[in-house]
Amino acid sequence: DAGVTQSPTHLIKTRGQQVTLRCSPKSGHDTVSWYQQALGQGPQFIFQYYEEEERQRGNFPDRFSGHQFPNYSSELNVNALLLGDSALYLCASSFRGNEQFFGPGTRLTVL
Amino acid sequence: GESVGLHLPTLSVQEGDNSIINCAYSNSASDYFIWYKQESGKGPQFIIDIRSNMDKRQGQRVTVLLNKTVKHLSLQIAATQPGDSAVYFCAETLLYNFNKFYFGSGTKLNVKP
Numbered sequence: 001d002a003g004v005t006q007s008p009t010h011l012i013k014t015r016g017q018q019v020t021l022r023c024s025p026k027s028g029h030d031t032v033s034w035y036q037q038a039l040g041q042g043p044q045f046i047f048q049y050y051e052e053e054e055r056q057r058g059n060f061p062d063r064f065s066g067h068q069f070p071n072y073s074s075e076l077n078v079n080a081l082l083l084g085d086s087a088l089y090l091c092a093s094s095f096r097g098n099e100q101f102f103g104p105g106t107r108l109t110v111l
Numbered sequence: 112g113e114s115v116g117l118h119l120p121t122l123s124v125q126e127g128d129n130s131i132i133n134c135a136y137s138n139s140a141s142d143y144f145i146w147y148k149q150e151s152g153k154g155p156q157f158i159i160d161i162r163s164n165m166d167k168r169q170g171q172r173v174t175v176l177l178n179k180t181v182k183h184l185s186l187q188i189a190a191t192q193p194g195d196s197a198v199y200f201c202a203e204t205l206l207y208n209f210n211k212f213y214f215g216s217g218t219k220l221n222v223k224p
Contacts, residue, residue: 042200042214043155056211090154102154
């Protein structure tokens with residue numbers, strides 16, 4: 001079992017661009033949550049997907065959107081990137097919202 | 112919204128000593144708590160969890176204590192090892208929220224050999 005995987009590992013974008021990050025959940029998991037972790041801070045909840053629908057959402061603007069596919073994998077899209085969007089983006093998967101397992105994250109740098 | 116904070120941002124301990132990492136939470140309705148360990152360049156790793164109907168839970172070398180009266184969590188690590196050096200986060204949630212977790216800012220644990 002590969003656990004939770006995320007791609008890419010690192011990404012550099014410029015302000016105004018759009019980015020798509022990808023996550024494959026742990027085998028047997030059906031729920032995917034996305035978090036933003038700024039340097040030196042704890043992860044901040046962005047949203048959670050279950051049965052291909054956004055079930056929960058944190059305090060993030062509509063520039064942040066997502067999708068879950070029938071195989072439970074998920075994408076996080078961020079439009080109109082700002083410098084402040086630079087962070088580590090973490091994906092966590094779980095079965096029916098139970099114990100979460102985190103992936104290694106995607107480091108996004110916005111210049 | 113909920114907020115979770117930690118009393119000490121950095122904790123240095125000698126190898127072999129016991130470590131105690133503290134956490135305060137603000138939402139008295141939170142009923143599920145998890146401690147995570149995050150090593151440099153990695154995602155958070157589950158250490159131990161506790162539900163609000165318990166006040167203590169033990170794992171291998173780790174113990175979590177929950178004091179609902181003062182909304183305080185602690186993580187105790189016995190016989191701290193160099194491999195325990197990492198940033199530790201507590202996180203809280205409401206189980207009916209299907210684990211929309213709120214994390215604190217973390218405590219860095221430095222284990223001196």
